[in-house]
Amino acid sequence: MVAVTAEPPVTEDVAWFRIDDRVTAGTARRAAAALAERLGFSGSRGAEVGLATMELASNLHKHADRGSLLLREVRTGDTSAVEVATVDHGPGMSSTGLAFLDGHSTTGTLGIGLGAVRRLADATAVRSGPDGTVLTALFTPGPGPVPREPFAGVTRPMTGEGACGDAYAVRRDGGRLGLLLCDGSGHGPLAATASALAVRAFLGSAPTAPDAMVRRLHEAMSGSRGGAVAVAELDQDRGVVRYAGLGNIGGSVVAERRRGMVSLPGIAGYQARSVRMFEYPLPPGAVVVLHSDGLTDRWELAPGLGAHPPLVVALTLLRDAGVRRDDASVLVARAERA
Template identity: 40%
Template sequence: MRAVEVRDVSQVAEARRTAVALAEANGFSEGDAGRVAIVVTELATNMLKHGSGGALLIGSYEDASGAGVECLALDKGVGMADVAMSMLDGHSTTGTPGTGLGAISRGAHVTDIYSAPGRGTAILARLQRGSQRLSRPKNQPDYGAISLPMRGEEACGDAWCRKEDAGGFVFMVADGLGHGPLAAEAAHAASRSFQGLGPVAPSEMLATMHAALRPTRGAAIGIARFALDQRQVVFAGVGNIAATLIDAGNVVRRMISNNGTVGHIAKHMRDFSYPIDGTTLVVLTSDGLATGWDLGSYPGLWSRHPTLIAGVLWRDFNRGRDDVTVFVGRAEVE
């Protein structure tokens, strides 16, 4: 994923070129890449008109709904009082034709918007090859993530990944010690080790990864398993990966991570089990994100697309001096 700052009109073209290049790399046809260009242009110009600029995050994705390019437009402007009204063609607060949000919605396979007066606007647009609109997959814990390097760095020292497991799904966030290429090497080693492991407990995964990361500078790692058949989340962590459970009533539970660095000193690796009922969000973040966030202060955000939630947290709580990863998963049990 790449962040493109959009503070003046000249940066709209950079955002468009970045998105089109990624679309072409993902096998998009010329026509589909053109659709990406239209959506990104509208996202960027809307930020300039209504939010005094912001950041456009551009990356690829692959999950149960398919694969493609995702774009997140994040600003801290005045926000929208009525998102549904703003989506209608012809509605404008700046004297323009008022077709921007409609064009985004028509061009994307998935669109989600979170905005509130005085709280800025966040828009997620996901585009795939072809124009067929896809319905949201059911009976799947959906997820999304933001993972970006510190400003001025090309390599991201964080990593996250997901895989299916017996009775559920397993997610991992790794934060390589420090930042830059050596931190990225440690995070990538964690991902490779994680993907190669069988269906064992998160603590056992950490123990194996501890040995695999010895040649690297080490990493903080958090692993959460959605054991849907047992109606629980099992978590094991070493280091400063913050792990949080949030239910529909904004009841917050902080999951426990032990001190240490995977690959160097990690004396305690223990599984902690947390019962879940109904729908629960699992949020894992590296320490590039400040810990003072509270979804309760964003009415309605809890129910939005996980990638949109991750983007809002990145926008408002990014410390600005380290790599940042925000992973959000939604576990649903009957």
Template identity: 40%
Template sequence: MGDPSRVGEARRYAADLAQRLDFDAIQRGRLAVAVNELGNNLLRHARGGRLLLAARAMDGGVAIELLSIDDGPGMGDLQACMRDGFSTGGSAGQGLGAVQRLADDFDIHTRAGEGTLILARFFRDRDAGGGPVRHRNGFEVGAICVPAPGEQVSGDGWDVAVVESRVDLVMADGLGHGPDAAEAAMAALAAFDSERGALPGNYVERSHAALRGTRGAAVGALRLDAAAGRIRFAGAGNIIGRVISGVADRTLLTQSGTAGLQMRSVQEQELEWPPHAQVILHSDGVQSRWQLADPGVLQRDPALVAAYVFWKFSRGRDDATVVVVRRTDN
């Protein structure tokens, strides 16, 4: 984000999105200030900065997430940078502290010399006291889905369903990128929507039939059972899963093939889901053999974890999607 006019463009887009989703005037105003502060922060300090904005269903309601990603100098003293009045760029130094106060959820990851990730989340529905309405279900889900450079739509898609102590998660990566790839991904998600409750292997087989007539897609499906502490996984094509914590790291690989075109008989994998392990599913827009240089990032909000994986390991030439699921104490 090297052009000051892009901050205004982002602010107008955010205002339009929030209005279409029936956010009230107070929340729209808070979101606009956050976009302005983070956008200007990128202009002043960032190298290769991005400001990403997305709406998603979350905690039984709707939220708008704002993500700032930059390869700038990072923050050597985060606490000092968060204090009002602190500035390294000649500004009033109100930016990060103001965004933290305005957002319903705020998280940040930074390392000196590496760059900074910032998440600000705004919920639509408010309680009588003006606070965000949440309906916790025992899981946290974070995601990032970014189209290939030069494209307006992503050829990737994902969806999640939470039922009691279980999460069903699917991801589809339409072949290539652009509108035709997006059409294939949407067909795969429509199959998931019509087959809620199907086991991963059954879903992948049904998506194979649903995608005939499209260009086809790589698909992956997970069932995460917190009560049993088990994971079931199936897929075709380059969708990759990781089960990762500070002490464990297991990879889930799909079999070869393309749903809608050619696919062998589906085989499910099953493995343990350790209590503190997070499950990360991503498309092949992200490198397949990545390692976290800073495992401490796993303690951050799942949306920030997903953004970190994209930030550090995106191939930079294709659609890229990362979804992170972890259990909470509820």
């Protein structure tokens, strides 16, 4: 039995949509409404989710360069929520405050879209600048608490693939937060199966140090395609992050500057000659980032980005650094400030 307190939400990235026209916007709306129905939302609440998704997608089509929409399921205990995120490459909003006001428009329309989204959603977040806009909206089936966690992850399959070979998981063991990121070898369903084995072993094992956990993942992935794995443990009481990695997962702690964490060569499930744990300082407010090699290592957190919700940070990094033709994933966690 796993000793986990206050079990974190489990998130599934259901589908990505490249919003090139109104037809795709309509497809995203129908998919969001269908997801809400599958999760037990009432008919009226599901219609609201679909309407908000259509507004977000239409906004991308009208105003944005290379806009994409992500549909997610967020499970917390016995409750599931729908989360919609949009990402684009500009030109950005001149004022995010004005953009969410009813009646504000830059194209001569009624300008009620984003205002309606904010009213219908249980929680929203936005970051916008000349490089583009990232916006998230969470919809619960009814009144109740909205999960606000200091971590978030996101995955995106390689273009042309229906399944993403990357996966992540988060667990709490007492006062410590454990992170896993796995990049299954190759692409498609077999890579996704390898990553799923790692997630199952990570969540189903008794608490242990990151290096011992990586060895467990290596054993659990035997017989699969294998993959690159990394485990980080945030210990805020001691102000440290413990880290062990096998393969080409990128790990960093970002405080006043970015400090890379060391992964050793190998393939979990195939070859693990040496697994070691390293320890790094974790100042209050620091951001820990794990990512697969679908992202280039040449990224930096823009000034002020680390203060945004972790999902906004993860989506921004995916947009800006996820330029390789590959499965891609980012997991972000923030140390609480004293």
